[in-house]
Amino acid sequence: MVFRALREIAPGEELCVNYIDLLATRDERRGVLQQHFGFTCICSVCTSEGECLAESDRRRATLRRLYDEAATCLNEPTLGMRKIKIALRLLKEEDLVHYEASFSFDAFQFCVMVSDFAKAKQWVRKAWEASCVTSGPSSPAARTFKMYWANPRTHRFSGKLPRMVLSSPD
Structure with missing residues (x-):
């Protein structure tokens, strides 16, 4: 396996690789990772619990919906822009x-x-x-x-x- 860095990497710095659909719920992401790659993710998002996890799953579900809906707004650019602004805010909240x-x-x-x-x-x-x-x-x-x-x-x-x-x- 070859990694090409886009920037300097500090010694001991964790490298994160995107294996799956990041807009899936935590349980969906964990299921795919376990089934296809044989591990359980222990990042801070995947190890969250309770309301934090529920909020993250809701944001990601909304992001998935907005991702799909944006393409349907070709004749309604102001509506499309509103959806995009919401999506960008949610991406920031999810740190994605x-x-x-x-x-x-x-x-x-x-x-x-x-x-x-x-x-x-x-x-x-x-x-x-x-x-x-x-x-x-x-x-x-x-x-x-x-x-x-x-x-x-x-x-x-x-x-x-x-x-x-x-x-x-x-």
């Missing part, structure tokens, strides 16, 4: 960096559709930054985001809906 690039890129696409290119650039930059953290700056996703950051008008959804101004990342 995965999916941030995807949600941010969805927001970029909503902005491009309504020709809000200034906000589109802000959103695709956020997607690029998140992608650099999770996959590295030379990953295919990061390179795509960087290309759209330079010229959002090249996206195939550009100008597909009437002009409007959408929200920027916080």
